[in-house]
Amino acid sequence: MASEHDYLSETHIIGEDTHQWIVRVDDCPALEQRHISHVGVGDAAVPYRIVRTRLSGSYIHGSLGGEGRMLLDGRWRTMRRNMMSFAPAHGLHAFHAVPESRWQYCWLRYLPSAPRSVVGTIAPIMQHFDPEPMKHAILGLYSEVFHGQGDTASCVMWVDTIERYISRFADPWRRDPRIVAVFDAVMPTLEKHWTIEEMADIAHVSTEHLRRISLKVFGRSPMQQLTQLRMQHAAHLLATTDEPVEEIAVRVGYQSPFAFSKTFKRMKGVSPSHFRHHSRE
Template sequence: MDVLSAAIAAVRVGQPTSNRLRAGSEWCYRFAPYEGAGFHVLLRGSGWLLPDAGPPVPLGPGDAVLVPHGSAHTLSATPDATGAVPFETAVADPAGRTEFLCGKYRLSRARRHPLLASLPEVVHLPADVGRHPELRAAIALLGSEVSDRRPGSATVVTGLLDLLLVYLVRAWLAEHPGTGWPQALRDPEVAAALEALHDHPEAHWRIEDLAARVGVSRATLARRFTALTGQPPMAYLAWWRLTTAARLLQDTDLPLPSIAAKVGYASQFAFSHAFKRRFGVAPGGFRAAR
């Protein structure tokens, strides 16, 4: 599994949702904080996204915005949030000149991948001609499906929303290639090491084995991996094993010994001890709370 797919799969909870709304000349909608990520696409007209912390973001037709950490914010016709009403109370104006597509992804903060944690509070992707054609295609298809419910639409919309999240994050990574996680995914050896750990968390990895697999010295891999991801390779592996275990506990009915083996623990006792230290609750309790 590639790293971005793994990062999203690790945190996804439930199904995403979306709404298409047409608004009149004066509109101002408030979005409360939530555990997940939100997005907005301005299909026509103009407006502003007003983060609670940060400068206003002007929006034009075709602009896409991702709010990756579920921060509170406002969408408004003007750069002023005064008089904002909850988005849930919005009433569509069929004659309105502004139309936008909004949605939410439910994502677990407890399992948040550092790649996603590294995203800024607001990811703004202007609709420049020729940039990110896959993102534009997904937006066009999603807008069509949401406005014209046809047979199979529920399945199509869910799939398009998943695609949209990948394309939004991918577009941001492409526009910030020189630092942190974007650079890690472009570094051949670090990216290869990440994929090896993601593909085989159950393996009995040692730093020297991982370095040999990707073709660099142990010291070189440790230095570059830590500099770009913020963690040494073996610390990242320990985190990824427990994050994968948490997902398996919530999404499957596999017995605890099987999950322990799948994520590289020799015994259920060792797994349970490590899991409780990381999440503050034993695996059985974590599963019961799903």
């Protein structure tokens, strides 16, 4: 499956039958204050297709109805009503409409300077979550900017509502101090040979209980989440530094460059060198 992504190139096709309501940072200073590039609501049909081979800022996408396809975390998935996703910066990300089906959605794109675009404890997320409130907040902002008075206080209110709702989707792990303690310790030391026993000791729970907690908040086991974070950090280093792949492998816990490259390609869809090449284009 990973090799199927090699043919993808930067693409931005909207099409005459796709309609979008977008507020960009140039339209609304309140977005810039929150490091948001743009927000929008859309109703798409074929040939709508977006491919980002070097996503510079993280991306939130909510499916409101109909059906579309999304490439996230190295694999294609079907997006239907009440599904939301988070794509970290520096990753390969793509989505498109499918024949004989319209697709309704809303989204938020962060600037590269946003805290959510910087390497952190958020790995790719896709799960069931109702994006309807996010849609209404975006349309409220759109109405104020383009059909209202552009009142600054009102715009700030709408942007704050959007951000707070996204926090409910993207940050559930922050409400569990055990998970916070574990990944606050893990993130600065990705090069360490972590075991689940060490993580469980930090959380003061059994290894099995830590697995259950991690699956609930991340949809992954603790070790799978660790691998995600390592690959996310590796992608950041590949995109923003000239460090050799061998050194990056060591910095994220791999003594073998071959093992690192194999894991990176499995999870990102392309090899480290291919990823770096596209990120510098």
